[in-house]
Amino acid sequence: MKRIQGDNIAKHYGKGEAMVFAVKEATFTIEAGEFVAVMGESGSGKSTLLSILGGLNSPTSGKLMIDDIDVYALGQEERADFRRESIGFVFQNFNLIPYLTLAENVMLPMATLKGSRKRKRDAALHALNMVGLSEKAERLPSQISGGEQERVAIARAIVNEPPIILADEPTGNLDSKTGKDIMGLLGALNDYGTTIIMVTHNPEYAEDAQRVLRVSDGVLK
Amino acid sequence: MTLRDIAVSNLRRRKAKALFVLAGLFIGVSTVVLLLSLVQAMKQNINHKLEMYGANILILPKTENLSLTYGGLSLGGVSFEMQEIKEAELDNIKNIKNAVNIAAVGPMLLSPITVGDKRILIAGVDFQAFQMLRPWWSVKGALPDEEGALLGADAARILGLTTGNSFKVNNKEIRITGVLETTGSQDDGIIFAPLAMTQELLGKKGRISMAEVAALCTGCPIPEMVQQISDVLPGANVMAIQQVVKGRMETLNQFEKFSYGVSALVLLVGSLMVLVTMMGSVRERTVEIGIFRAMGFRKSHIIQIILLEAAIISGIAGILGYLAGFSGTKLLIPFFAEGHGAMVPFNPVMAAAAFLLAIFVGLGSSAYPAFMASRLDPNEALRAL
Structure with a gap:
């Protein structure tokens, strides 16, 4: 289980008068197993906050603790290991690798791990089965719909069974019905105990979360 | 994956x-x-091709005298009363480490003789070996067998002799079997005769003046071979023909x-x-x-x-x-x-x-x-x- 604690996290770009604050002194706690929606207007800093939570973007100041680990006190390579073990990412544009099949895309987070090809493949097929796409495992991303691509992205995020999933507008490019399907999937994962932090514009989808964090001009409310 | x-x-x-x-x-x-x-x-x-150029190692008797010739021009002081090598010693060359690289060993007995009223150099050689040592020779006529002689182009011209003629040396009549085309080398002014016949003619049985060696070399070590031959012929001065080696x-x-x-x-x-x-x-x-x-x-x-x-x-x-x-x-x-x-x-x-x-x-x-x-x-x- 992973408890996430942000302590006075700030992130700014540029210097002097050109300095822009993306996140201003955000202090928050997300309990293990929570489903949290992060809402805010475009450019409000919510994606920056998500990248900081994912160990991808060093804050200018403040501290991010996940359980008892100070994430940004880790070296770059240790942080990469931490991401692989603890965090699954679902990107807005799916970001599947176009030259890999769906099964291979889902296996990607396991590419650097030891283990037999069969074990990895079985895990990928299991994850694809969870999102209802195991029958299309050998297709390329270009051969499936946008909604299906998003489900593959979720399968990829959960294949290593990470305790935390960060989803950046997972329904942003989808129609309403497919968006609801994706929300259902995320809800189901949360039911299994996975912490979900989802950035969204859509208040309807935010209602599915247990808690909503609002970001406005870099300030977390 | x-x-x-x-x-x-x-x-x-x-x-x-x-x-x-x-x-x-x-x-x-x-x-x-x-x-x-x-x-x-x-x-x-x-x-x-370079191997076809002939001899690349010379075996000469050891001498304390310096040569007074340059570019074929004699400046005096050169004596033909030179030291000689025993022909039988050349067999030792077969035992050197790089013996397999040796294509031919050509013994040579050199001595001045008088033909008519002309002084000229006779060279007793092994014609079989010389065919490898002088692959560029072009003979008008034929090479001698056990008797006879081959004249260099200048020698034939100066002596006024040609193929089929004879000349006398020490009361022995020698028939000319062939004349060399001009080579541009010292060979042009020499009479070549079979080694055994020349040795008998000059009363130097079993003696030679020098020997030429053709080494078959695709990267074989000429300097080392020179040393190996020197070791088995302690009475001889063995040297590489540097121009050929260096040029190659x-x-x-x-x-x-x-x-x-x-x-x-x-x-x-x-x-x-x-x-x-x-x-x-x-x-x-x-x-x-x-x-x-x-x-x-x-x-x-x-x-x-x-x-x-x-x-x-x-x-x-x-x-x-x-x-x-x-x-x-x-x-x-x-x-x-x-x-x-x-x-x-x-x-x-x-x-x-x-x-x-x-x-x-x-x-x-x-x-x-x-x-x-x-x-x-x-x-x-x-x-x-």
Whole structure:
């Protein structure tokens, strides 16, 4: 289980008068197993906050603790290991690798791990089965719909069974019905105990979360 | 799914870029193989031809006197009362370490004689050995058997003798079996006669004045052979004909240097092609690499993927490059090396070297792009989304 604690996290770009604050002194706690929606207007800093939570973007100041680990006190390579073990990412544009099949895309987070090809493949097929796409495992991303691509992205995020999933507008490019399907999937994962932090514009989808964090001009409310 | 699978899948997807990198390395490796194979084949050919030039080691009696001749011009003081070598001692040459490299040993007994009213030099030689030692001789008539003589062009002109004539030496009548075409050497002014007959004629049975040795050398060590012959002939002064040896080495070395220069240039261009293409590929894959990093790939994993791709292409380029270079050499060698001695055998060392060279150049040129890829900030990928 992973408890996430942000302590006075700030992130700014540029210097002097050109300095822009993306996140201003955000202090928050997300309990293990929570489903949290992060809402805010475009450019409000919510994606920056998500990248900081994912160990991808060093804050200018403040501290991010996940359980008892100070994430940004880790070296770059240790942080990469931490991401692989603890965090699954679902990107807005799916970001599947176009030259890999769906099964291979889902296996990607396991590419650097030891283990037999069969074990990895079985895990990928299991994850694809969870999102209802195991029958299309050998297709390329270009051969499936946008909604299906998003489900593959979720399968990829959960294949290593990470305790935390960060989803950046997972329904942003989808129609309403497919968006609801994706929300259902995320809800189901949360039911299994996975912490979900989802950035969204859509208040309807935010209602599915247990808690909503609002970001406005870099300030977390 | 492993890093290798990612590398192979990417190569399959980006066939055009992979082919471009492969072409750069292929051209470089095949050119190097072609040039070096050509040099090797031409070395053999040149060596073969140089061996046809005849003797390259001289065996002379040890003497404390200095020669007073230069360029064929005698400045006096030269005496024919020279020390001699025992002919039987030449058999010791068969026992030297590099005996297998010796093509011919030509003993020679030199002495002045009087023919008519002219003083002239007679050389008793082994004509069988001399056919190897003087392959350029062109004889009008025939070589003598056990009796008879062969006249140099100047000797025949000055003595007024020609094939079929006879002359007397020490009351022995000697028939002229042939006359040499002009050689431009000292041979033009000499009478050549069979060694045994000359020894008997001069009362020097079993004695010789000098000997010439033709060493069959494709890179055989002439200086070492000189030392080996000196060791078995302690009473003789053995020396290499330096001009031939040095000339041979200079010719080969210059051609070899030229080939290395061209090879280095082509390889440089090839490696630049690989560098530029790999850099372009890394730039194209910024988002992809960012996603890998976001998923927990370490920097070393990114480097491994890029270098694996480079290694696969380089290995293929190495194999194809060797085959192309080898085939090219076979096709071109008839135009570069005429006659015998220009063989292009399969050379496993060169094949392995070509493969390793391709890998080395491919990996070397991809090292910087791989390093740059590993340094990409994963957050940049997220921003690019």
